[in-house]
Amino acid sequence: MKTREIHQKGVVERQAEAVELVKKPGDVAIVERGVVRSLVMRCPDGCGDILTVNLDGRAGPAWRLYDGKDGLTVFPSVWRDTGCGAHFIVWDDVIHWTNDIWIVRRDPILERAVEAKLTHDFISYVDLAAALDEIPWAVLDACRSLASTGAAVEDRDKRRPWFKLAGQDRRG
Structure with missing residues (x-):
């Protein structure tokens, strides 16, 4: 079952530790060793896969993580080209599915x-x-x-x- 929010489970030093923390769809853990390395996530579409989003530009193409007062944001979108094919945006701890209508927030x-x-x-x-x-x-x-x-x-x-x-x- 798809989820519409992420749940931060912690910051750890190793990928294996992060995988242990993410048990339900939308659970996320951050891997950080001196610098933020990756975001490990249980796929929010409910397929059960573990996703690793690279946040360290030294390791190749990287997403950017914003940790603001309203929650975590990842840019750009996450688009799985294998498995379930999920495509979503993480913005302020909310998962926006790209096939949904964009609701303008107004700021x-x-x-x-x-x-x-x-x-x-x-x-x-x-x-x-x-x-x-x-x-x-x-x-x-x-x-x-x-x-x-x-x-x-x-x-x-x-x-x-x-x-x-x-x-x-x-x-x-």
Whole structure:
């Protein structure tokens, strides 16, 4: 059975210790030895598999872990290309299944900060998040909220959504 939230079970030094802690779908443990190495998770879709998400860029392509006041966030999404094929986002301890409708959270303070950074040229929400030192999912949410009010325009033709201010285009 799919779960919609993660449950933090602890921080350990070894992969085997993390595996011992994650017993139910959505359980997660962090492996840390001097630096954060990986996130070990029992697959939240209920298939029973153990997922290891690399968080250490020295070991190859890595996800980024945000540990904020509202919980853990992982960026980018986790997409299993084997096994059950689960594809999900972890944001503030909540699992968002990618086939679900995106529910905009509305953060007016972040929306104002994002709008102040937007120009009439498209920019990736990931680059905006880096410029604002914010969680990419929160910036994507703010961008989509701005687009829903007509303040911004979204370009979905690229691999990831890009945004710009609505109105006059500087091209041509």
